[in-house]
Amino acid sequence: MTRLKQMSLLGLVAFGTLMANAALAASTLKDLEFTSLGGDRMELKLDFAGGVPEVKGYRIETPPRITIDLMDTHSQLEKRRFDLGLNGVDELVALEAGSRTRLVMKLNQSKPYVTRTEGNSLYVIIGEQGGPVATQSSVAAQNNAPTASNDALEVASEPSISGIDFRRGTEGEGRVVLNFNRSNVESRVTERGRKIYVDLKGVKLPPELNQVLDVGDFATPVTRIDPQRTRDGVRLVVDASGYYTQIATQAGNELVLEVKPLTREEQAERIKDKFPYTGKKISLNFQNIEVRSVLQIIADFTGLNLVASDNVTGNVTLNLKEVPWDQALDLVLKSNGLASRRMGNVLMVAPAEELAALERKELEANQQVKELAPMTTEYVQVRYAKAADLAALLRGEGGIGLLSERGRVMVDERTNTMLIQDTRDTLEEIRGTLEYLDIPVRQVQIEARIVIARSSVSSEIGVNWGISANNTGKLDLGGASSGTSDGGGLSVDLGDDSNPGSTFSFGYLSGDILLDLELSALESEGKSQTISQPKIITANQKKAVIKQGQEIPYEEATSSGATNIEFKEAVLALEVTPQITPDNRIIMDLLINNDDVSDDSFNGEPAIDTNEIETQVLVNDGETVVLGGILTSEQIRSVFKTPFLGDLPVIGNLFRYTEESNEKVELLVFITPKIIEDGLTVR
Known part of the structure; x- marks a missing residue:
């Protein structure tokens, strides 16, 4: 009875499984x-x-x-x-x-x-x-689109990632879930090594989601998720370990990447697939048999036609059980210094040196055919690069060129066109290379604000000072005093022992500061004055120079006794060389000069007080770098008097008073780089 109950229970379970x-x-x-x-x-x-x-x-x-x-x-x-x-x-x-x-x-x-x-x-x-x-x-x-108006809204809205989530499945699989603000997002999934790349073209990544997720504690093949901004959109880099399979599915506004570990059977099958020999298994047991005979046995076993060189000689002893026939062939060939080439269903066997010499002759013959190939002329209109630069690349000046020995290239600088003469095969390779190189260079807008600041302006606008440098060009972390100190709130100490103009300080503005509004408010209070606000656009990795100041004329005697008028610059100069990183941040090479006319002179030539700093900073797109510590002094003498009475000798002192002030002010330089998107440039 108990046995019947157990069988009935098993039947119910099996039936339930089938129904499920x-x-x-x-x-x-x-x-x-x-x-x-x-x-x-x-x-x-x-x-x-x-x-x-x-x-x-x-x-x-x-x-x-x-x-x-x-x-x-x-x-x-x-x-x-x-x-x-x-x-x-x-x-x-x-x-x-x-x-x-x-x-x-x-x-x-x-x-x-x-x-x-x-x-x-x-x-x-x-x-x-x-x-x-x-x-x-x-x-x-x-x-499935509900209405035409919803379609229009989806097309108009710019696609962006609204959420990145990670979950562990019931079978130990890792599930990376991406949510978007709209559907029909273009995606591409590729795999290289132990990394899975999810490329999302034209998609934006909010700053709050731009962070690395360490998910190694979930005990799945996924160990790390790294979202990155790219030129074309967003790339999600998923690091994985062990043996796994990955499946990506996209439905609506959700994309799910599932990384599932392989079972032991699947792992064994994958390892088996990596084994280089895949032929049908054969057993061979011979003592001192001729190599030619073994080759004939293998050819008969596989159904291949055999062509053996006259130099294939010697005997071999072998005892192989259930090994792939291609592995057995490889062992016989290697043990006798032979090599093989397969052409269709014909197997050719000869000494390795003989086959190498034969292939060498074939390559030489092909090279002769290539050298005798007819020449073709093609005109290439270069769009974004300089034709002369690309022509130098094709010629191989300073490296390996793309032209053949008979190829030539000429440049028409007036139309920025290259005239290339070479074989058709070489021209095809050159066209592919030019399509990769002749692309528009990304541009950066450099905006600088030069502000005279009084009192505690630097602290009022939220400058975070952290790096200072003296005029020797040496940078020191934490070298600048705090902007909220009792010494007036400026970035450097304004005590009697300070040397105005001798110390530079770098800082960053917080991301939510509205710099234009803050400076306007401070100007209305008389605490600051914007003396210049230059803007310049430069290509990626090209230097931009901004100068403001004066050229001082002076007389210089020549060897003949005559005099010439020469000029010396006393300017505040900014040289900025931007470099856009793959994650859309900007590395800036900064060179700042603050020159002023000294009271001293030498042989009639004016002396220039120079302060200079050269450094490199990494900022986010649109982030502002602040340069402080450039100090000047304002001496103000004001006379207040009663008309007529104040001008009387001696007694006039009773009707007037003099007020003198010596105020130290700071010159703040705000540098804001912004990447100009290609779409904005076209419009």
């Missing part, structure tokens, strides 16, 4: 068929039980892949991997995760594809006549 699987997977993938359509086209037929499911697909350029997701589908295929080598499709891999089945097709080059449905079959046509990518996922995105 049926509920989870509305369709079942029963079979795959591959058909060549001629040319560069192939047809993949998928047969289902339960109807064709919802299909989502996308294409990857590098490496070339086509991925088809079959939603709510269970796979009943006999194997997971299909070696095709058919019409540019090398391999198809079928993966199942939860209620979804994914088909990944590895291509020898990127190809378009289209899908169509007939009954319970789905047809995927891959090839040159397939047209652009048009999967059911894109059609569904259009059909």
Whole structure:
């Protein structure tokens, strides 16, 4: 009786499991068929039980892949991997995760594809006549749009990431979840080494989400998530460890990257796939047999045609059990100093030196054909770079050039055009290189504000002082005194022992400060005065120079006794060389000079008091760097008197008084770099 109860209970459990699987997977993938359509086209037929499911697909350029997701589908295929080598499709891999089945097709080059449905079959046509990518996922995105007004709002809104989340699945998989403020965000997932890259074109990354997530404690293959701003949008770098598979799915305004650890069986299969020998296994046991005989046995076993050189001689003893035939062949060849080349179904065997000499002769013959190839002339209009610079690159001045030995290049500077004469193959390589190099250079707007500040202006606008430098060019961390000290609130000590103008200080403004409004308010209170606000736009890694001051004339005697009028500059000069980093921050090489006319002179020539600093800072786009510590003194003498009575001798002192003040002020220089986006430049 107990045994019957146990069997009944097991039956109920099995029935419940089958019902659960049926509920989870509305369709079942029963079979795959591959058909060549001629040319560069192939047809993949998928047969289902339960109807064709919802299909989502996308294409990857590098490496070339086509991925088809079959939603709510269970796979009943006999194997997971299909070696095709058919019409540019090398391999198809079928993966199942939860209620979804994914088909990944590895291509020898990127190809378009289209899908169509007939009954319970789905047809995927891959090839040159397939047209652009048009999967059911894109059609569904259009059909599910609620109203035309919502579509217009989505198109008008700029895509951005609204959330980055990480979760651990029930099977130890790591799930990276990206949420966007709109749907139809263009994404691309690639994998190199132990890193998975999610590239989001045209997407913005809010500052609060621009931080690295350490998720190593979740015990998943994912260890680190690093969102980065790029020129084209956002790149998410996901670090992983161990053996894993990754699947990316995108629906609506959510993208999920699932990184799942492999089981022991899957790990063993992957290690087996990395084994270089894949031939059918063979056993060989011979004593002192001729090498030619062993080669003939292997050729007969594999069905290959054998061509052996006359120099293939010698005997070999071997005892191999159940080893791949290509491994056995490799062992026989290496033990006798031989090498092989396979051309179709013909196996050619000869001594390694003989084959190397043969290949050398073939290369020399190909080189002669290349040298005798007809020359072609092409005109290349250079758009953004200088034609002379690119021509020097093609000639290989100071390095390796791209022109062949017979190739020539000439430059027409008037039209910025290159005239290139070379073979067709070389011209094709040159065109590809020029497309990569002849691109617009990013630009940076440098805005400088030169302000005379009295009292505690630097502390009132929230300057965070942290780095100071003296006029020797040496930087010291924490060298400047606090801006909230009792010495007047300036960036340097204003005591009697200070040497005005001898110390520079660097600081940064807080990100939420409205600098223009703050300076305007301080000017209305008489605490500051903006004496200059120059702006300049420069290309990335090109120097921008801003100067303000005067040129002082002086007479200089010549050897003939005559005099010439010469000029010396006494200016406040800023030289800024910006460099845009891949994460859209800016490295600035700063050279600041603060020159003033000295009271001293030498042989009639005026002396110049010079203070100079040269340094490098890293700031965010739009962040302001503040230069302080440039001190000057204002001496003011004011006379207040009663008219007529105050002018009388001696007694007039009773009707007037004199007020003298010596106020020290600070010259603050605000430098704000801003990256100019390409779209703004075009408009």
